[in-house]
Amino acid sequence: MxxxxxxxxxxxxxxxxxxxxxxxxxxxxxxxxxxxxxxxxxxxxxxxxxxxxxxxxxxxxxxxxxxxxxxxxxxxxxxxxxxxxxxxxxxSYLPEMLSEEEVRDIAREKIDQLGAENMADMGKVMGAMMQELKGKAEGSVVSKVVKEELS
Missing domain, CATH: 1.10.1510.10 (Uncharacterised protein YqeY/AIM41, N-terminal domain)
Structure with a gap:
């Protein structure tokens, strides 16, 4: 259904x-x-x-x-x-959201894939992350994790 x-x-x-x-x-x-x-x-x-x-x-x-x-x-x-x-x-209608640690693992993978090195690359990483995690993680969590990983 x-x-x-x-x-x-x-x-x-x-x-x-x-x-x-x-x-x-x-x-x-x-x-x-x-x-x-x-x-x-x-x-x-x-x-x-x-x-x-x-x-x-x-x-x-x-x-x-x-x-x-x-x-x-x-x-x-x-x-x-x-x-x-x-x-x-x-x-109760939303699917199980990814944990921060799961988002962090995906972020590290994306950063390596894209060759991102600093905060200047955040937009590129966020775009790729949000496209992949749409409906699976909140944008605020993804943003926080990407900032931490690029810092």
Whole structure:
């Protein structure tokens, strides 16, 4: 079953179960997916691939993480907890992300392949890394690791 279909099926199930928290998150995801689908349309219909769905989910997860950080800074633990709950639901649809150590191993390999030596080569390495790790690792983790390896 495609990831988008799974989200839609879970949305229906959340409606039947009257699970308001899950329903709210899944409706938000559905809206984001439809928005992305519309932007991808050239002529007629467009269906999102699982990779595109994962991109949308990663963006939603990133937004929740940023919100959690801001709410915690502002002392709003109640709102931060709500965002954490939403993030947990979103993460249940995302594939297992690579650990920092796994990203580091791939970064070392790419740096050797590309012959990168210093921070001036960071853009070249990041481009190659993000293309390979799209949907498998967060950009912030990749950026941090590449900076450390090139320093």
């Amino acid at each position: 495609a990831l988008k279909d799974q989200i839609m099926a879970d949305l229906k199930q959340a409606m039947k179960n009257k699970d308001q928290d899950r329903l709210r998150v899944l409706r938000s995801l559905k809206s984001s997916l439809l928005e992305r689908e519309i932007s991808e349309r050239k002529e007629g219909e467009a269906t999102l691939s699982d990779e595109q769905v994962i991109e949308v989910l990663m963006k939603a997860a990133k937004q929740r993480k940023e919100s959690i950080e801001q709410f915690e800074k502002g002392g709003r633990d109640d709102l931060a907890q709500s965002e954490k709950d939403e993030l947990e639901i979103i993460n």
